[in-house]
Amino acid sequence: MPYSDPKYPVVNPSPDVDNCVRSIRWQDVGFVAATTCATWAYGYVTGKPIRSASASTAAALGLTFAGMIVLQDTRGRLMGYKENKREVTMYGYNPHIQPELAKQKKKLTSDPIQYERFPVATGAASRSVKPKPKFTNYD
Helix, strand or coil, X not given: CCCCCCCCCCCCCCCCHHHHHHCCCHHHHHHHHHHHHHHHHHHHXXXXXXXXXXXXXXXXXXXXXXXXXXXXXXHHHHHCCCCCHHHHHHHCCCCCCCHHHHHHCCCCCCCCCCCCCCCCCCCCCCCCCCCCCCCCCCC
16 A cells, blocks of 8 residues: 555544445456456467466456455555545444544654654554664674
8 A cells, every 4th residue: 555644534444354245336346357357368379379267366366356446446545545435425434544634743753663654554663662672682
């Protein structure tokens, strides 16, 4: 995801795969179908001696590619980096994390844990949990 503040309302700051699959649109399904069909046709055309095996392999690769792109797109919509009007009406927005709130807290401190772009949604790791590595024992 981009390293910037989201431009749209945040629905879910840290969506998992289930949330992304639930928010798939019909245009995403069409993209997966079109990509899979196009890669199958490419595999069939270019795989002269064994056309069906080449076409099936190309279709599997195309389906994997399209699935990854669709999951990335839906994740961007849920996190507020892409247009997400349908998701906001369906799921509502997250009242705790919104772009306006992040713009008000722009204070760069010396401690990276307090910096606003540190991944707060996953839980900031303190120095006691994740200590600073010691490099003195290495030769």
